[in-house]
Amino acid sequence: xxxxxxxxxxxxxxxxxxxxxxxxxxxxxxxxxxxxxxxxxxxxxxxxxxxxxxxxxxxxxxxxxxxxxxxxxxxxxxxxxxxxxxxxxxxxxxxxxxxxxxxxxxxxxxxxxxxxxxxxxxxxxxxxxxxxxxxxxxxxxxxxxxxxxxxxxxxxxxxxxxxxxxxxxxxxxxxxxxxxxxxxxxxxxxxxxxxxxxxxxxxxxxxxxxxxxxxxxxxxxxxxxxxxxxxxxxxx
Numbered sequence: 001x002x003x004x005x006x007x008x009x010x011x012x013x014x015x016x017x018x019x020x021x022x023x024x025x026x027x028x029x030x031x032x033x034x035x036x037x038x039x040x041x042x043x044x045x046x047x048x049x050x051x052x053x054x055x056x057x058x059x060x061x062x063x064x065x066x067x068x069x070x071x072x073x074x075x076x077x078x079x080x081x082x083x084x085x086x087x088x089x090x091x092x093x094x095x096x097x098x099x100x101x102x103x104x105x106x107x108x109x110x111x112x113x114x115x116x117x118x119x120x121x122x123x124x125x126x127x128x129x130x131x132x133x134x135x136x137x138x139x140x141x142x143x144x145x146x147x148x149x150x151x152x153x154x155x156x157x158x159x160x161x162x163x164x165x166x167x168x169x170x171x172x173x174x175x176x177x178x179x180x181x182x183x184x185x186x187x188x189x190x191x192x193x194x195x196x197x198x199x200x201x202x203x204x205x206x207x208x209x210x211x212x213x214x215x216x217x218x219x220x221x222x223x224x225x226x227x228x229x230x231x232x233x234x235x236x
Contacts, residue, residue: 031083035063044071045110049081054088054174061092065099068107074100077129080111085119086178087159097128106131122185122192123159162196165203170220183219188212 033050044067052060067075075096082089093107100107109129112120120126159181166177185192188211195212202208208216 033059034081035060037063037067039071040076042071042073043076044068044074045076045078047078047081051084052082052089053084053086057088057092060089061095064092064096068096068100068103068105071105074105075107076110077107078111079109079116080113082113082116084175085116086175087119087123087163089116090119090123090125093129094125118182122182124191124193158193158200159196162199165199166216166220172220172223176223179223180216180219184212184215187215187219 031050033052033056034048036047036049038045038047046064046067048060064075077093097107107129108131109116117126120129163174163177163181166172166180167174170177170180172180181192181195184190185195188195190198190212198206198208198212199216207213
C-alpha cells in the first residue's frame with residue numbers, strides 16, 4: 001500500500017497520518033486509483049481519480065497508452081479528481097505526450113485540479129498539455145511543443161536525482177522528499193528544476209545558498225514534527 005501522501009495534498013484533502021498520544025498511529029488510507037475511458041468523436045477522454053505515485057505509475061502508463069492507441073486524434077485528460085501526484089506521474093504524462101507527437105496526435109487537459117496544476121506550474125510543463133490555437137500556430141504550435149517536451153524530458157531526471165539526495169541525506173520517504181522540493185521551490189520563488197540542479201551540484205561540493213539551505217532545513221524540521229512521537233516529560 002502506498003505511503004501516506006504529504007506533499008501535493010490539496011487544501012481540502014485528508015490530513016496526513018499522525019501519531020496519537022497513546023502511541024497508536026492513525027494512518028489515512030489513500031484513495032484508490034480509478035481510470036475511466038470514453039470515446040468523444042475521434043478522441044478518447046481519460047478520467048483519472050485517486051492518488052498517483054511511483055507504485056501506480058505502470059498502471060497509469062498502460063491505461064494511457066491503450067487510450068492513445070485507440071484514439072485517431074489523441075487523448076483528453078480529466079485530472080480534476082487526482083488527490084496526490086509527483087514526478088512519477090509527470091514522467092508518465094511526458095512519455096505519453098512524446099508518443100503522441102511521434103504519431104501525429106495530441107494530449108490535452110480538459111480538467112485540472114489544484115494538485116496537478118501545482119505540479120505542472122512548478123515544472124513549467126502546463127503549456128504542453130493545452131490545446132493549440134485555432135490557426136495551429138503560436139505558443140502551442142507543434143514546433144514549440146516539441147522543444148518544450150524535450151526540455152522537460154531533460155530536466156525530469158535532475159528532479160528525480162534531487163529527490164534522491166534529500167532521501168539519502170535526511171532519511172525521507174519519496175513523498176516527503178517531493179514535499180520538501182515543492183515547499184522550498186515555492187518559498188524561494190525558484191523553478192523546481194533549478195532548485196534540483198542546485199541540490200545535485202551541492203553533492204559535488206558546490207554549497208547551497210544560505211536562504212535555500214535554511215528553507216530545506218525548515219521544511220525537513222516541519223515534516224519531522226508531524227510524525228514525531230511525543231517524548232517523555234523532563235524528569236520522568
